[in-house]
Amino acid sequence: MEIPAPVQKKIDEYLDRVAAHLANRPPQEARSILNDLESQIQEALADRAAGREPAPEDVSAVLAEMDAPESFDAPAEAPSPLKRLGLGGLALAISLAGVLILTIQVAVFGPWYRHSPGPELALLLPITLCQVIAIILGVMSWREKLGKVAVIAASAILLVGLGLTS
Amino acid sequence: MYHYCVMQSTSLDSWITQLRKGLLDVCILNVLAGGESYGYELIRRLREVKDLSIGESTAYPILHRLKVEGYVRVRTAASPAGPPRRYFSLTSQGQRRVREMNAYLTQLLGEISRLGRTKGDSRGNPGPSAEED
Numbered sequence: 001m002e003i004p005a006p007v008q009k010k011i012d013e014y015l016d017r018v019a020a021h022l023a024n025r026p027p028q029e030a031r032s033i034l035n036d037l038e039s040q041i042q043e044a045l046a047d048r049a050a051g052r053e054p055a056p057e058d059v060s061a062v063l064a065e066m067d068a069p070e071s072f073d074a075p076a077e078a079p080s081p082l083k084r085l086g087l088g089g090l091a092l093a094i095s096l097a098g099v100l101i102l103t104i105q106v107a108v109f110g111p112w113y114r115h116s117p118g119p120e121l122a123l124l125l126p127i128t129l130c131q132v133i134a135i136i137l138g139v140m141s142w143r144e145k146l147g148k149v150a151v152i153a154a155s156a157i158l159l160v161g162l163g164l165t166s
Numbered sequence: 167m168y169h170y171c172v173m174q175s176t177s178l179d180s181w182i183t184q185l186r187k188g189l190l191d192v193c194i195l196n197v198l199a200g201g202e203s204y205g206y207e208l209i210r211r212l213r214e215v216k217d218l219s220i221g222e223s224t225a226y227p228i229l230h231r232l233k234v235e236g237y238v239r240v241r242t243a244a245s246p247a248g249p250p251r252r253y254f255s256l257t258s259q260g261q262r263r264v265r266e267m268n269a270y271l272t273q274l275l276g277e278i279s280r281l282g283r284t285k286g287d288s289r290g291n292p293g294p295s296a297e298e299d
Contacts, residue, residue: 033226036226039206040205043206043245067223071221
Protein backbone atom coordinates (compact mmCIF):
# COMPACT_ATOMS: atom_id res chain seq x y z
CA MET A 1 0.00 0.00 0.00
CA GLU A 2 1.40 3.38 -1.06
CA ILE A 3 1.18 5.96 1.72
CA PRO A 4 0.95 9.61 0.60
CA ALA A 5 3.38 12.04 2.24
CA PRO A 6 0.74 14.00 4.28
CA VAL A 7 -0.57 10.71 5.72
CA GLN A 8 2.93 9.47 6.55
CA LYS A 9 3.64 12.83 8.20
CA LYS A 10 0.67 12.38 10.54
CA ILE A 11 1.79 8.85 11.41
CA ASP A 12 5.33 10.06 12.12
CA GLU A 13 4.04 12.88 14.31
CA TYR A 14 2.02 10.41 16.39
CA LEU A 15 4.99 8.02 16.69
CA ASP A 16 7.31 10.89 17.66
CA ARG A 17 4.93 11.93 20.42
CA VAL A 18 4.71 8.34 21.66
CA ALA A 19 8.52 8.04 21.52
CA ALA A 20 8.82 11.06 23.79
CA HIS A 21 6.67 9.28 26.37
CA LEU A 22 8.68 6.07 26.03
CA ALA A 23 11.92 7.84 26.91
CA ASN A 24 12.01 6.31 30.41
CA ARG A 25 11.79 2.74 29.12
CA PRO A 26 14.77 0.65 27.94
CA PRO A 27 15.64 1.52 24.30
CA GLN A 28 14.96 -2.03 23.08
CA GLU A 29 11.47 -2.01 24.59
CA ALA A 30 10.72 1.47 23.19
CA ARG A 31 11.84 0.39 19.71
CA SER A 32 9.77 -2.77 19.89
CA ILE A 33 6.63 -0.82 20.94
CA LEU A 34 7.13 1.76 18.16
CA ASN A 35 7.56 -1.00 15.55
CA ASP A 36 4.36 -2.67 16.73
CA LEU A 37 2.49 0.63 16.70
CA GLU A 38 3.62 1.56 13.19
CA SER A 39 2.66 -1.85 11.94
CA GLN A 40 -0.77 -1.58 13.62
CA ILE A 41 -1.41 1.87 12.13
CA GLN A 42 -0.58 0.61 8.62
CA GLU A 43 -2.87 -2.39 9.04
CA ALA A 44 -5.74 -0.28 10.37
CA LEU A 45 -5.23 2.24 7.57
CA ALA A 46 -5.32 -0.48 4.91
CA ASP A 47 -8.51 -1.84 6.51
CA ARG A 48 -10.16 1.57 6.47
CA ALA A 49 -9.05 2.64 3.01
CA ALA A 50 -10.19 -0.71 1.54
CA GLY A 51 -8.05 -0.59 -1.58
CA ARG A 52 -8.04 3.17 -2.26
CA GLU A 53 -5.23 5.53 -1.38
CA PRO A 54 -5.51 6.52 2.31
CA ALA A 55 -6.37 10.17 2.98
CA PRO A 56 -5.28 12.30 5.96
CA GLU A 57 -8.83 11.92 7.35
CA ASP A 58 -8.37 8.14 7.40
CA VAL A 59 -5.21 8.36 9.47
CA SER A 60 -6.88 10.88 11.81
CA ALA A 61 -9.72 8.41 12.36
CA VAL A 62 -7.30 5.52 12.94
CA LEU A 63 -5.19 7.52 15.40
CA ALA A 64 -8.30 8.74 17.24
CA GLU A 65 -9.14 5.12 18.08
CA MET A 66 -5.67 4.46 19.45
CA ASP A 67 -4.34 5.25 22.91
CA ALA A 68 -3.11 8.81 23.43
CA PRO A 69 0.69 9.23 23.43
CA GLU A 70 0.58 10.30 27.10
CA SER A 71 -0.79 6.90 28.08
CA PHE A 72 2.55 5.32 27.09
CA ASP A 73 4.28 6.86 30.10
CA ALA A 74 6.00 4.14 32.13
CA PRO A 75 4.20 3.65 35.44
CA ALA A 76 6.06 5.59 38.09
CA GLU A 77 7.61 3.12 40.48
CA ALA A 78 9.50 4.39 43.47
CA PRO A 79 12.67 2.34 43.78
CA SER A 80 13.09 0.66 47.15
CA PRO A 81 15.73 2.18 49.48
CA LEU A 82 17.90 -0.92 48.95
CA LYS A 83 17.69 -0.53 45.16
CA ARG A 84 18.59 3.15 45.41
CA LEU A 85 21.57 2.27 47.59
CA GLY A 86 22.84 -0.42 45.22
CA LEU A 87 25.07 -3.34 46.16
CA GLY A 88 28.12 -1.04 46.41
CA GLY A 89 26.28 1.27 48.79
CA LEU A 90 25.19 -1.71 50.86
CA ALA A 91 28.82 -2.90 51.07
CA LEU A 92 29.97 0.52 52.25
CA ALA A 93 27.12 0.70 54.77
CA ILE A 94 28.12 -2.71 56.21
CA SER A 95 31.74 -1.61 56.45
CA LEU A 96 30.78 1.57 58.32
CA ALA A 97 28.34 -0.40 60.48
CA GLY A 98 31.30 -2.54 61.61
CA VAL A 99 33.16 0.58 62.75
CA LEU A 100 30.02 1.85 64.50
CA ILE A 101 29.57 -1.47 66.32
CA LEU A 102 33.18 -1.37 67.51
CA THR A 103 32.74 2.21 68.75
CA ILE A 104 29.58 1.26 70.66
CA GLN A 105 31.28 -1.84 72.08
CA VAL A 106 34.21 0.22 73.35
CA ALA A 107 31.98 3.00 74.71
CA VAL A 108 29.51 0.72 76.50
CA PHE A 109 31.57 -2.29 77.47
CA GLY A 110 35.03 -0.70 77.61
CA PRO A 111 35.51 -1.05 81.41
CA TRP A 112 34.27 -4.64 81.36
CA TYR A 113 36.64 -5.59 78.52
CA ARG A 114 39.60 -4.19 80.47
CA HIS A 115 38.93 -6.51 83.44
CA SER A 116 38.03 -9.71 81.61
CA PRO A 117 40.34 -12.14 79.88
CA GLY A 118 40.44 -12.37 76.04
CA PRO A 119 38.45 -9.28 75.15
CA GLU A 120 40.08 -8.94 71.74
CA LEU A 121 38.03 -11.68 70.08
CA ALA A 122 34.69 -10.24 71.27
CA LEU A 123 35.78 -6.79 70.15
CA LEU A 124 37.29 -7.72 66.83
CA LEU A 125 34.92 -10.44 65.57
CA PRO A 126 31.97 -8.17 64.57
CA ILE A 127 34.12 -5.53 62.83
CA THR A 128 36.21 -8.17 61.05
CA LEU A 129 33.10 -9.99 59.85
CA CYS A 130 31.56 -6.72 58.63
CA GLN A 131 34.71 -5.80 56.70
CA VAL A 132 35.00 -9.25 55.09
CA ILE A 133 31.33 -9.11 54.01
CA ALA A 134 31.84 -5.54 52.75
CA ILE A 135 34.86 -6.61 50.68
CA ILE A 136 32.93 -9.53 49.14
CA LEU A 137 29.92 -7.32 48.28
CA GLY A 138 32.24 -4.54 47.08
CA VAL A 139 34.04 -6.92 44.71
CA MET A 140 30.65 -8.16 43.45
CA SER A 141 29.65 -4.54 42.70
CA TRP A 142 33.06 -3.42 41.47
CA ARG A 143 31.47 -1.55 38.55
CA GLU A 144 29.75 0.77 40.99
CA LYS A 145 31.72 3.66 42.42
CA LEU A 146 30.51 2.83 45.94
CA GLY A 147 31.60 -0.79 45.45
CA LYS A 148 35.20 0.33 44.87
CA VAL A 149 35.03 2.73 47.83
CA ALA A 150 33.70 -0.10 50.05
CA VAL A 151 36.52 -2.48 49.08
CA ILE A 152 39.19 0.18 49.70
CA ALA A 153 37.63 1.34 52.98
CA ALA A 154 37.08 -2.20 54.34
CA SER A 155 40.60 -3.30 53.34
CA ALA A 156 42.09 -0.20 55.01
CA ILE A 157 40.09 -0.83 58.20
CA LEU A 158 41.23 -4.49 58.25
CA LEU A 159 44.88 -3.54 57.71
CA VAL A 160 44.77 -0.86 60.41
CA GLY A 161 43.09 -3.34 62.75
CA LEU A 162 45.73 -5.99 62.05
CA GLY A 163 48.48 -3.40 62.62
CA LEU A 164 47.00 -2.36 65.94
CA THR A 165 46.45 -5.86 67.27
CA SER A 166 49.81 -7.36 66.25
CA MET B 167 -24.20 10.64 52.21
CA TYR B 168 -22.96 11.92 48.84
CA HIS B 169 -19.39 11.82 50.15
CA TYR B 170 -19.89 8.21 51.29
CA CYS B 171 -21.20 7.20 47.84
CA VAL B 172 -18.27 8.89 46.08
CA MET B 173 -15.85 7.09 48.41
CA GLN B 174 -17.58 3.76 47.71
CA SER B 175 -17.42 4.35 43.96
CA THR B 176 -13.75 5.39 44.07
CA SER B 177 -12.73 2.34 46.04
CA LEU B 178 -14.68 0.09 43.65
CA ASP B 179 -12.95 1.75 40.67
CA SER B 180 -9.58 1.26 42.28
CA TRP B 181 -10.37 -2.39 43.02
CA ILE B 182 -11.48 -2.93 39.41
CA THR B 183 -8.30 -1.26 38.12
CA GLN B 184 -6.13 -3.54 40.25
CA LEU B 185 -8.09 -6.61 39.18
CA ARG B 186 -7.80 -5.67 35.49
CA LYS B 187 -4.05 -5.19 35.84
CA GLY B 188 -3.74 -8.68 37.22
CA LEU B 189 -5.80 -10.15 34.40
CA LEU B 190 -4.03 -8.51 31.45
CA ASP B 191 -1.29 -11.15 31.17
CA VAL B 192 -3.76 -14.01 31.23
CA CYS B 193 -5.97 -12.31 28.59
CA ILE B 194 -3.06 -11.76 26.21
CA LEU B 195 -1.76 -15.30 26.74
CA ASN B 196 -5.26 -16.68 26.13
CA VAL B 197 -5.58 -14.85 22.81
CA LEU B 198 -2.23 -16.32 21.75
CA ALA B 199 -3.28 -19.77 23.00
CA GLY B 200 -5.75 -19.74 20.09
CA GLY B 201 -2.90 -19.34 17.61
CA GLU B 202 -0.31 -16.78 16.56
CA SER B 203 -1.50 -13.24 16.07
CA TYR B 204 -0.12 -9.88 14.92
CA GLY B 205 -0.47 -6.63 16.86
CA TYR B 206 -3.51 -5.12 15.14
CA GLU B 207 -5.45 -8.40 15.29
CA LEU B 208 -4.42 -9.03 18.90
CA ILE B 209 -5.57 -5.57 20.01
CA ARG B 210 -8.91 -6.03 18.21
CA ARG B 211 -9.44 -9.36 20.00
CA LEU B 212 -8.58 -7.86 23.37
CA ARG B 213 -10.98 -4.95 22.78
CA GLU B 214 -13.79 -7.48 22.41
CA VAL B 215 -13.60 -7.79 26.21
CA LYS B 216 -15.28 -4.43 26.83
CA ASP B 217 -14.69 -4.25 30.59
CA LEU B 218 -10.99 -4.88 30.19
CA SER B 219 -10.30 -1.45 28.55
CA ILE B 220 -7.01 -2.60 27.10
CA GLY B 221 -5.24 -0.58 24.45
CA GLU B 222 -1.90 -0.36 22.69
CA SER B 223 -0.19 1.44 25.56
CA THR B 224 -0.93 -1.51 27.84
CA ALA B 225 -0.75 -4.47 25.47
CA TYR B 226 2.57 -3.81 23.70
CA PRO B 227 4.66 -3.29 26.86
CA ILE B 228 3.14 -6.49 28.29
CA LEU B 229 3.90 -8.38 25.07
CA HIS B 230 7.48 -7.16 25.23
CA ARG B 231 7.80 -8.29 28.86
CA LEU B 232 6.26 -11.70 28.08
CA LYS B 233 8.81 -12.05 25.27
CA VAL B 234 11.69 -11.18 27.62
CA GLU B 235 10.35 -13.68 30.17
CA GLY B 236 10.27 -16.41 27.52
CA TYR B 237 6.50 -16.94 27.31
CA VAL B 238 6.03 -15.34 23.89
CA ARG B 239 8.09 -15.43 20.72
CA VAL B 240 7.98 -13.00 17.80
CA ARG B 241 8.55 -13.65 14.12
CA THR B 242 8.46 -11.12 11.33
CA ALA B 243 6.72 -11.89 8.04
CA ALA B 244 5.73 -9.88 4.98
CA SER B 245 2.34 -8.15 5.05
CA PRO B 246 0.16 -7.10 2.10
CA ALA B 247 -0.79 -3.94 4.02
CA GLY B 248 2.59 -2.31 4.49
CA PRO B 249 5.59 -2.93 6.72
CA PRO B 250 6.36 -6.50 7.81
CA ARG B 251 3.98 -7.93 10.41
CA ARG B 252 5.29 -9.03 13.78
CA TYR B 253 3.54 -12.25 14.68
CA PHE B 254 3.33 -13.19 18.36
CA SER B 255 2.95 -16.79 19.48
CA LEU B 256 3.33 -18.80 22.67
CA THR B 257 6.49 -20.72 23.47
CA SER B 258 6.09 -24.11 25.16
CA GLN B 259 6.76 -22.31 28.45
CA GLY B 260 3.98 -19.84 27.57
CA GLN B 261 1.54 -22.66 26.78
CA ARG B 262 2.30 -24.24 30.14
CA ARG B 263 1.89 -20.88 31.89
CA VAL B 264 -1.52 -20.13 30.33
CA ARG B 265 -2.79 -23.59 31.28
CA GLU B 266 -1.64 -23.05 34.87
CA MET B 267 -3.16 -19.56 34.99
CA ASN B 268 -6.52 -20.74 33.62
CA ALA B 269 -6.63 -23.66 36.03
CA TYR B 270 -5.84 -21.40 38.96
CA LEU B 271 -8.45 -18.81 37.93
CA THR B 272 -11.15 -21.47 37.53
CA GLN B 273 -10.31 -22.95 40.93
CA LEU B 274 -10.23 -19.53 42.60
CA LEU B 275 -13.53 -18.35 41.11
CA GLY B 276 -15.15 -21.65 42.09
CA GLU B 277 -13.96 -21.31 45.67
CA ILE B 278 -15.07 -17.66 45.87
CA SER B 279 -18.55 -18.49 44.60
CA ARG B 280 -18.78 -21.35 47.13
CA LEU B 281 -18.01 -18.90 49.98
CA GLY B 282 -21.43 -17.24 49.64
CA ARG B 283 -23.30 -20.53 49.41
CA THR B 284 -21.73 -22.59 52.19
CA LYS B 285 -23.34 -20.92 55.22
CA GLY B 286 -26.90 -20.81 53.88
CA ASP B 287 -26.77 -24.27 52.31
CA SER B 288 -25.37 -26.03 55.35
CA ARG B 289 -28.11 -24.66 57.66
CA GLY B 290 -30.92 -25.05 55.19
CA ASN B 291 -31.60 -21.30 54.93
CA PRO B 292 -30.79 -18.87 52.12
CA GLY B 293 -28.23 -16.90 54.13
CA PRO B 294 -28.25 -13.12 54.76
CA SER B 295 -30.81 -11.18 52.73
CA ALA B 296 -30.03 -8.09 50.67
CA GLU B 297 -31.93 -5.83 53.12
CA GLU B 298 -29.60 -6.75 55.96
CA ASP B 299 -26.67 -5.31 54.01
